[in-house]
Amino acid sequence: METLAPAPAAPLTATSIDEALDYLKTAHPHAVKADDRDGYQGIIIDADSLLELAQVIRDDLGFDYLSSATAVDYLGEGDHMEMVYHAYRSSGGSALVFKAQTDRENASIPSLTPVWRGADFQEREAWDLFGIRFPGHGNLKRILMWEGFSGHPMRKDWREAYYEEEQKPFDSRWPGGHVHRSEEKNVFGKNVSYPADIDLGRLADTSERAVYQSLGLGVDVERIMDKDGFETNELVVNMGPHHPSTHGVFRMVLTVDGETVTSLEPVMGYLHRNHEKIGERNTYLHNIPFTDRLDYISSMGNNHGYVLAVEQLMSLGRRYNPPTYRCEALRVLMVELSRIVNHLWAIGFWLNDIGAFFTPVLYFIQERERIMDFFEAVAGSRMMCNYMRFGGLFGDLPERIKSVSNLTNDRVRDYNTMQFLTEMINERIPRTIDELELLLTQNEIVIERSIGVGVLSRDEAINCSAAGPLLRGSGVAYDIRRAEPYSIYPELDFDVAVENAGDMYARYQVRVKELRESVRILRQILPRLEATKGQSIWADGKVGAYAPRVPLGEAYGRVENGKGELGYYIVSAGGRNGTSNPWRYHVRAPSFINLTPLGAMSTGHKVADIVGILGSIDIVLGETDR
Amino acid sequence: MEVKLQELNATEFPVPVELEDNIAITSLSQLYNWGRRNSMWPMLFGLACCAIEMIATASSRFDFSRFGFEVMRATPRQADLMIVSGTVTKKMVVPIVRLYNQMPEPKYxxxxGACASGGGPFKEGYNVVSGMDKYLPVDVYVPGCPPTPQALLFGMIALQRKIDGQSIANGDDVPWYGEGPAEPTPVPVLGPDIIDPRQMDMIRRQAEAAAESMALLGARDLPAATQMVAAKAETAVAEAVAAPVDGDALSFVLPTGGTPWAEAEDIREKRRLRALARKALRASRRAQAEGE
Known part of the structure; x- marks a missing residue:
């Protein structure tokens, strides 16, 4: 008797994750095996057939959005390098996780850039920090460190100059230790041994040469001779890292033909402050204040993503209580206020870039100041809130807060917190948004400068793993609060803002709509806060809040932050090595990956539009470079 | 700006009351500094998180133009003050030093914030410079992570007070009136690690030592060396704790190796061991007392 293959219940592009994984396993039994390590998910694909199967995953199974691609170094835990990919469907749902492994020596994994261009920067980062080569990647050079740097610093056996121990807390400081400064032992902060034949006289900075190498410098005489009429010279213009319009220390190298940009190469890493390496030395709790400093405009949102990822891991263990309802409501309150700050800031600085220098920003900063006052009263710090904890929060709302209510003088006034919030959410913020719309949305200059500039098509946006307003401005209604809901978003009533044009103006409109949606969410949060007054923000005491027991496994927690999808990929060794530190701590930064299509979006526009296009993507360098 | 001439009056020489708003008698230094302190132009230059608070300080609520920091210039050639607002990375310090060299004197x-002052929370990172003062002369340090706008304003006012104290009669105070052009700060080079040209000699010595296979602190195998020192210290502690406590029992010698910082290291270790020994003594006494 011949058994018939069961007819698929649904087309492949609508299968559940388990069905999709089963399909891959049955169709490619030799190349695919289940990842059956404790607490791990997904499949491990043989590196040789990775490219072919990635095509299947994207085209046949419909996982068209590669959210995150990152490397893990399993030194001493199998001694291999691993690339971990999280692919999603742009229609929503959870992730298809697939991995590919390679040896630590001569690590090499085929590049997935032919399938997803969004893998471009992430693979360059994996090469830079982990030393994995990606055959098939067209431009594989260092991205965060400079060309010529010695070693691949995220490898587990690479030690920084101020290395003290593998993991914190250091024995020298706790328990009962004494203050010990590693720079006293290594005063010059050096950890490189120079070859004896080093010729210091001829030592030159080769990092710059690498930047310009791929630009094809030199004049293409034939091309210039072919042109009729005007003869323009092609030249290279360097913008940044010190430039008032690059939103920090970002750098772009442009080749321009007259005023028109012919190619653009983003150069980053000027604020690469080793977030991930430090994060892997830290304990889980240590990392919360560090996440504040990623996207420093909306620190609350960063906290949220990180605690979600760790809670996801903790929920596998026994001693874990999910956060209470009041805690979730407070988290949403904070996150939505951060989103308002972020979007006001983004719109303001985008206007700076297209010529309305600093005056509009002042109005938005004024509104931000009120929210900062609120954050300061609740969390103790204006910008770096360090507010969320695993399974809870740092503290409940205070009864009363002090704030500068009118900005014409410095008089500090005392408010009831709920009254302050109600007034801010129901009156002040909507008024600011109305004013903003009145002055800008139909403004002739804004329209002239932004419509049709920096267009990103729908397919390209998905393929480049764009996220946030950049993705939704291109007609993809993808918002993680709806696509893969977390916290109490499923019960809240709001719409996903989306625009179809894909240009600068569409992104501006998406941000304005999201401001309104945030206000709508906040209005629903207020009664929930009133109703849960007196409820604890901790489910069961503070179990696990300060020394979380994180079981073995991996987790990818992601939130819709102001700038897009902020994801944290965390691998826990589960205390197997006697510590409570993440084995791998990776941040999928929207500001970083959103820069992938920048070159394509800018080509053909004038130099003056470039800063506007960059402003409309809305990056923050703390997150881009980490 | 309303000029308060009375503020400038610096001598005992009496000015008639009716002329107080028109005449001031003062020293040249004070007049000169008064002009400079009230027209500091900061460079429009943000590095990291602190830059956001710097923008907040510039905006309407805090408004540092009240103190004369009116105009932020995007070009270093028009700026008097460089506010290093954020983490200085090895990759970024090269352009920062170059920008500093482009600023005309007098410059401050x-x-x-913590990062620019001493590396801050990111100091241990492999790409982070532990403080701007490793490369440039820093006039004012503002603590905080990030400092509030009030703190930044306080730092700026502190800078104004520093300017008040400078005198054009003193060549050390105003080096920019010296002969010839100022010496530019050497720009670091991005090699296998960042290389400060001022440390070339040290690097050369290290390289020579490496060639003779003499391990020196500060070389790539530094972590192992650190561990070695730490391990030796631990055994020494064990010995010291085991030994009866009196002053001479601690007179062991740590491996020094003849490096310039070994002496300081030595002293620090001794101090630490003495503290540990005292602690052990206390604990044993306590145990004894409880036993009785």
């Missing part, structure tokens, strides 16, 4: 540097 304000290190804003």
């Amino acid at each position: 540097v304000l290190a804003m």
Whole structure:
């Protein structure tokens, strides 16, 4: 008797994750095996057939959005390098996780850039920090460190100059230790041994040469001779890292033909402050204040993503209580206020870039100041809130807060917190948004400068793993609060803002709509806060809040932050090595990956539009470079 | 700006009351400094998180133009003050030093926040410079992570007070009136690690030592060396704790190796061991007392 293959219940592009994984396993039994390590998910694909199967995953199974691609170094835990990919469907749902492994020596994994261009920067980062080569990647050079740097610093056996121990807390400081400064032992902060034949006289900075190498410098005489009429010279213009319009220390190298940009190469890493390496030395709790400093405009949102990822891991263990309802409501309150700050800031600085220098920003900063006052009263710090904890929060709302209510003088006034919030959410913020719309949305200059500039098509946006307003401005209604809901978003009533044009103006409109949606969410949060007054923000005491027991496994927690999808990929060794530190701590930064299509979006526009296009993507360098 | 001439009056020489709003008698230094302190132009230059608070300080609520920091210039050639607002990375320090060299004298540097002052929370990172003062002379340090706008304003006012104290009669105070052009700060080079040209000699010595296979602190195998020192210290502690406590029992010698910082290291270790021994003594006494 011949058994018939069961007819698929649904087309492949609508299968559940388990069905999709089963399909891959049955169709490619030799190349695919289940990842059956404790607490791990997904499949491990043989590196040789990775490219072919990635095509299947994207085209046949419909996982068209590669959210995150990152490397893990399993030194001493199998001694291999691993690339971990999280692919999603742009229609929503959870992730298809697939991995590919390679040896630590001569690590090499085929590049997935032919399938997803969004893998471009992430693979360059994996090469830079982990030393994995990606055959098939067209431009594989260092991205965060400079060309010529010695070693691949995220490898587990690479030690920084101020290395003290593998993991914190250091024995020298706790328990009962004494203050010990590693720079006293290594005063010059050096950890490189120079070859004896080093010729210091001829030592030159080769990092710059690498930047310009791929630009094809030199004049293409034939091309210039072919042109009729005007003869323009092609030249290279360097913008940044010190430039008032690059939103920090970002750098772009442009080749321009007259005023028109012919190619653009983003150069980053000027604020690469080793977030991930430090994060892997830290304990889980240590990392919360560090996440504040990623996207420093909306620190609350960063906290949220990180605690979600760790809670996801903790929920596998026994001693874990999910956060209470009041805690979730407070988290949403904070996150939505951060989103308002972020979007006001983004719109303001985008206007700076297209010529309305600093005056509009002042109005938005004024509104931000009120929210900062609120954050300061609740969390103790204006910008770096360090507010969320695993399974809870740092503290409940205070009864009363002090704030500068009118900005014409410095008089500090005392408010009831709920009254302050109600007034801010129901009156002040909507008024600011109305004013903003009145002055800008139909403004002739804004329209002239932004419509049709920096267009990103729908397919390209998905393929480049764009996220946030950049993705939704291109007609993809993808918002993680709806696509893969977390916290109490499923019960809240709001719409996903989306625009179809894909240009600068569409992104501006998406941000304005999201401001309104945030206000709508906040209005629903207020009664929930009133109703849960007196409820604890901790489910069961503070179990696990300060020394979380994180079981073995991996987790990818992601939130819709102001700038897009902020994801944290965390691998826990589960205390197997006697510590409570993440084995791998990776941040999928929207500001970083959103820069992938920048070159394509800018080509053909004038130099003056470039800063506007960059402003409309809305990056923050703390997150881009980490 | 309303000029308050009375503020400038610096001598005992009496000015008639009716002329107080028109005449001031003062020293040249004070007049000169008064002009400079009230027209500091910071460079429009943000590095990291602190830059956001710097923008907040510039905006309407805090408004540092009240103190004369009116105009932020995007070009270093028009700026008097460099506010290093954020983490200085090895990759970024090269352009920062270049920008500093492009600023005309007199020029000042304000290190804003923990990172610019000493590396801050990111100091242990492999790409982070532990403080701007490793490369440039810093005039004012503002603590905080990030400093509040009030703190930054306080730092700026502190800088103004520093300017008040400078005198054009003193060549050390105003080196920019010296002969010839000022010496530019050497720009670091991005090699296998960042290389400060001022440390070339040390690097050369290290390289020579490496060639003779003499391990020196500060070389790539530094972590192992650190561990070695730490391990030796631990055994020494064990010995010291085991030994009866009196002053001479601690007179062991740590491996020094003849490096310039070994002496300081030595002293620090001794101090630490003495503290540990005292602690052990206390604990044993306590145990004894409880036993009785």
